[in-house]
Amino acid sequence: MTLHAKPSDIAPVSVVTAPLPARRVIARRSIRSRRLTPRTLGPAGLLIGPAVLVLVWEFASQVGWLSPRLLAAPSTAAVTGFEMLLDGDLTAHFLASAQRAYAGLGLGLVIGVVLALLAGLTRSGEASIDGAVQIKRAIPTLALIPLAILWLGIGDAMKVALITTAVLVPIYINTHAALRSIDLRYVELARTVGLTRLEFVRKVALPGALPGFFTGLRLAVTACWTSLVVLEQINTTEGIGYLMNRARDYGQTDIIVVGLAIYAILGLASDFAVRALERRALAYRKVLGS
Amino acid sequence: MSAAATLVPDFVDPRENATVRIRDVVRRFDSRTALDGISLDIPAGQFVALIGKSGSGKSTLLRAIADLDDDVEGGGRIDAPDNRSVLFQDSRLLPWQSVIENILLGVRDAGARARAEAVLADVGLAGRADAWPNQLSGGEQQRVALARSLVRRPDLLLADEPFGALDALTRLKMQQLLFRLVGVQRPTIVLVTHDVDEALILADRVLVMDEGRIVLDRPVGIAHPRRASDPAFATLRTTLLGALGVTETI
Ligand SMILES: Nc1ncnc2c1ncn2[C@@H]1O[C@H](COP(=O)(O)OP(=O)(O)OP(=O)(O)O)[C@@H](O)[C@H]1O
Numbered sequence: 001m002t003l004h005a006k007p008s009d010i011a012p013v014s015v016v017t018a019p020l021p022a023r024r025v026i027a028r029r030s031i032r033s034r035r036l037t038p039r040t041l042g043p044a045g046l047l048i049g050p051a052v053l054v055l056v057w058e059f060a061s062q063v064g065w066l067s068p069r070l071l072a073a074p075s076t077a078a079v080t081g082f083e084m085l086l087d088g089d090l091t092a093h094f095l096a097s098a099q100r101a102y103a104g105l106g107l108g109l110v111i112g113v114v115l116a117l118l119a120g121l122t123r124s125g126e127a128s129i130d131g132a133v134q135i136k137r138a139i140p141t142l143a144l145i146p147l148a149i150l151w152l153g154i155g156d157a158m159k160v161a162l163i164t165t166a167v168l169v170p171i172y173i174n175t176h177a178a179l180r181s182i183d184l185r186y187v188e189l190a191r192t193v194g195l196t197r198l199e200f201v202r203k204v205a206l207p208g209a210l211p212g213f214f215t216g217l218r219l220a221v222t223a224c225w226t227s228l229v230v231l232e233q234i235n236t237t238e239g240i241g242y243l244m245n246r247a248r249d250y251g252q253t254d255i256i257v258v259g260l261a262i263y264a265i266l267g268l269a270s271d272f273a274v275r276a277l278e279r280r281a282l283a284y285r286k287v288l289g290s
Numbered sequence: 291m292s293a294a295a296t297l298v299p300d301f302v303d304p305r306e307n308a309t310v311r312i313r314d315v316v317r318r319f320d321s322r323t324a325l326d327g328i329s330l331d332i333p334a335g336q337f338v339a340l341i342g343k344s345g346s347g348k349s350t351l352l353r354a355i356a357d358l359d360d361d362v363e364g365g366g367r368i369d370a371p372d373n374r375s376v377l378f379q380d381s382r383l384l385p386w387q388s389v390i391e392n393i394l395l396g397v398r399d400a401g402a403r404a405r406a407e408a409v410l411a412d413v414g415l416a417g418r419a420d421a422w423p424n425q426l427s428g429g430e431q432q433r434v435a436l437a438r439s440l441v442r443r444p445d446l447l448l449a450d451e452p453f454g455a456l457d458a459l460t461r462l463k464m465q466q467l468l469f470r471l472v473g474v475q476r477p478t479i480v481l482v483t484h485d486v487d488e489a490l491i492l493a494d495r496v497l498v499m500d501e502g503r504i505v506l507d508r509p510v511g512i513a514h515p516r517r518a519s520d521p522a523f524a525t526l527r528t529t530l531l532g533a534l535g536v537t538e539t540i
């Protein structure tokens with residue numbers, strides 16, 4: 001089998017006189033190697049990595065490599081989580097967190113899209129908005145906490161406001177970039193068929209910016225949960241973040257793991273939902289990895 | 291109008307608002323002169339083919355008539371119908387709108403939907419109304435673009451190498467389709483093409499451009515259906531190729 005031979009196994013022969021390998025083998029190889037992008041994995045395929053990780057972790061806990069004081073075993077955490085779910089504790093904390101996160105997400109989403117449209121479609125909008133958002137982008141959301149506390153107090157208003165600003169940036173940046181890169185030929189077409197400004201926004205600008213919006217939305221979903229984790233350490237009596245803080249004080253690593261798992265599940269579920277939405281909204285595209 | 295009408299004496303069309311009048315039109319890109327003082331009259335319903343070497347200014351002239359060049363430096367005067375359609379070399383369908391939505395872009399009158407479906411059937415794509423443009427072949431996409439142009443019953447149809455990207459066989463079919471469909475509506479047409487045979491098969495009149503000027507203006511007085519084997523066809527073909535600086539002998 002010439003194909004499996006190492007280069008050193010092959011006698012140096014001239015290209016012209018070297019015998020050709022069997023034809024069929026050549027054909028098979030060339031077809032296989034022509035695929036430039038990997039086949040897409042199903043959702044099950046994507047779970048292989050995490051599953052292996054959890055198994056290794058469980059094994060390490062069971063044989064005693066991992067002390068429960070440092071990190072609880074996944075099975076212990078699962079039992080704890082299930083008990084908390086049964087006594088209703090978990091649900092209340094979860095709802096409190098979700099409410100903050102999604103209020104901020106919804107607000108940031110609307111404001112981000114409106115700002116992107118104003119900046120992308122009007123000159124005065126571009127002049128007044130874009131620079132401001134770019135500066136906001138350079139300032140980490142969490143650096144705004146002191147100011148936000150002075151202005152809005154330490155309650156939920158401050159938390160939702162900060163999540164909103166965290167969410168707004170990726171939505172704005174990506175939607176705006178997509179708007180600016182809409183093919184000028186479509187703009188020209190819109191002129192020749194006599195679209196009104198409103199029709200242009202509805203039929204050309206918005207759909208054209210949609211792929212960018214979804215990129216922004218996926219980042220925003222992550223951003224809203226990330227901000228939440230930090231914000232919930234400030235003056236809360238409810239929420240996943242509060243739960244984890246209290247667990248830290250008592251050294252309950254199993255509850256901390258439950259909290260982490262909830263954040264992970266929420267993050268993944270949100271991302272999954274956004275992707276499903278994206279697939280439906282962008283059904284007209286045949287894109288790699290979809 | 292009278293000067294141009296003498297070129298095609300047997301042609302009379304009363305629709306005054308479908309005529310095109312171009313006077314001393316100049317267009318410049320930086321220091322390059324793309325249109326160097328074009329004056330031209332096109333009577334209503336005339337099918338004009340515009341040929342010329344690459345870079346001779348055909349697209350620039352067409353875009354000027356379509357009023358798509360307000361960022362270009364120049365002068366002159368163009369009177370053209372407001373009710374006009376433009377057919378581009380690329381089909382320029384919005385990928386996120388279905389075929390029928392693409393056809394109906396900017397059409398707001400009652401009964402438009404039924405008309406769009408009729409035109410779609412005319413171009414042989416009945417039943418594909420709800421397909422995405424990406425699901426159609428290049429030739430089919432161009433037929434949708436043709437349907438989009440015709441559904442608004444234009445007084446003027448401007449086409450810039452609309453079949454240039456298609457294979458020879460599809461191009462022939464598209465030419466026949468275009469000819470049949472505009473035979474019904476009879477818009478005034480300016481068709482830019484680099485294909486002398488396409489010009490001679492379709493047009494009432496052929497203009498040859500070179501370096502921003504019209505260097506030849508010929509009526510094609512050959513009855514339809516036209517055949518390349520017709521001696522009059524062959525003579526005119528040689529003349530046009532000569533004006534383009536091409537000889538057919540190898
Ligand atoms: N946007 C532009 N910027 C600068 N120069 C341009 C632009 N558009 C056209 N030109 C120049 O104007 C001249 C005429 O161009 P035009 O596109 O009208 O040629 P054409 O006859 O349509 O050629 P082709 O057959 O290749 O399409 C060319 O010299 C071209 O380089």
Ligand SMILES: [Mg+2]
Pocket residue numbers: 348349350450
């Ligand atoms: Mg051109």
